[in-house]
Amino acid sequence: MxxxxxxxxxxxxxxxxxxxxxxxxxxxxxxxxxxxxxxxxxxxxxxxxxxxxxxxxxxxxxxxxxxxxxxxxxxxxxxxxxxxxxxxxxxxxxxxxxxxxxxxxxxxxxxxxxxxxxxxxxxxxxxxxxxxxxxxxxxxxxxxxxxxxIGDLSTQRFRSRRDEARALLDSLPEREREAVVLAAEGLTNAEIAARMFISERTAKAHLSSAGARLAMGRVQMARLVERADLPPRS
Missing domain, CATH: 3.40.50.2300 (Response regulator)
Structure with a gap:
């Protein structure tokens, strides 16, 4: 050397x-x-x-x-x-x-x-x-x-975006949030209604209200849920 x-x-x-x-x-x-x-x-x-x-x-x-x-x-x-x-x-x-x-x-x-x-x-x-x-x-x-x-910054950026998405979802009323999460899983309005024990009309109303609060369409809300990386439901 x-x-x-x-x-x-x-x-x-x-x-x-x-x-x-x-x-x-x-x-x-x-x-x-x-x-x-x-x-x-x-x-x-x-x-x-x-x-x-x-x-x-x-x-x-x-x-x-x-x-x-x-x-x-x-x-x-x-x-x-x-x-x-x-x-x-x-x-x-x-x-x-x-x-x-x-x-x-x-x-x-x-x-x-x-x-x-x-x-x-x-x-x-x-x-x-x-x-x-x-x-x-x-x-x-x-x-x-x-x-x-670079890896640390990437992880930090992911966590920041995740926390921001979770905060947006948490700003919704509980039933609207539940409807948005179910819709992100690919359920139809009828399936959401059955899962939440509500009418299909009410399920649609929840999604419409959530979309108005977030200024997002159904696809955007699905991506928001994806970004939130929510823990599995018990």
């Missing part, structure tokens, strides 16, 4: 200070070796920590440029620790050191102030490039983190 050169165009570069946080001391040691041995002197690991509170205290004293942050830690997890680090008077850049699970990790970490992600299995040169890149204010998202972020 190649290392990142200490000099670019013959001009020595200042060392970038890095702090590593992981609840596994072996991971901390491995990352220290990677950052030290493959950076050509460009990176200096100022400290390693196995918990969030200690990491924040180290950052207060050492003023690291970049923190590599694990997510799953006892007590203050990586998301909360990231938020605390970014609130310091001299906040470091934070790169999440993670396997990117469970779902929602990327979105939550970005909201807390993280600027990118590094997999613990990334090649050393890739890890170093991301550390140096974030110091140039360039977000560092590897393929896995980009894929998860």
């Amino acid at each position: 190649t290392s990142v050169s200490e000099e670019e165009h013959g001009t020595p570069a200042a060392r970038t200070k890095v702090s590593v946080i992981d609840d596994d001391p072996m991971i901390c040691q491995a990352m220290r070796l990677v950052l030290t041995d493959y950076s050509g002197g460009r990176l200096e690991v100022t400290s390693t920590s196995t918990d969030g509170a200690t990491a924040v205290e180290h950052a207060r004293r050492e003023l690291p440029d970049v923190v590599l942050m694990d997510i799953a830690m006892p007590g203050m997890d990586g998301i909360e620790t990231t938020r605390a680090l970014r609130a310091l008077p001299h906040p470091p850049h934070v790169l999440i050191l993670t396997s990117l699970s469970p779902g929602g990790t990327v979105e939550r970490a970005v909201e807390a102030g993280a600027e990118g992600f590094i997999s613990k299995t990334d090649a050393p040169e890739d890890i170093i490039r991301r550390v140096m890149g974030v110091c140039r204010e360039a977000p560092q998202f590897n393929t896995a983190s980009q894929r998860q972020l």
Whole structure:
């Protein structure tokens, strides 16, 4: 594997200070070796920590440029620790050191102030490039983190549309809502009337009233029910 050169165009570069946080001391040691041995002197690991509170205290004293942050830690997890680090008077850049699970990790970490992600299995040169890149204010998202972020946003959008549809259905009177749901299942007016123990004329009236309230036709209301993804009826 190649290392990142200490000099670019013959001009020595200042060392970038890095702090590593992981609840596994072996991971901390491995990352220290990677950052030290493959950076050509460009990176200096100022400290390693196995918990969030200690990491924040180290950052207060050492003023690291970049923190590599694990997510799953006892007590203050990586998301909360990231938020605390970014609130310091001299906040470091934070790169999440993670396997990117469970779902929602990327979105939550970005909201807390993280600027990118590094997999613990990334090649050393890739890890170093991301550390140096974030110091140039360039977000560092590897393929896995980009894929998860897109997935999280898609799930969030689905939930938002589902909740909106459910709210619209819940705005209807109970009997009208029941008629709309039955119609969405493909029942005719006569079948809806039989299921609800009402006349066919009343079933039609319920659907007509619901359509007026929602400003939708029968097909649109069926799609609304589909989007609401209602739980199975008991």
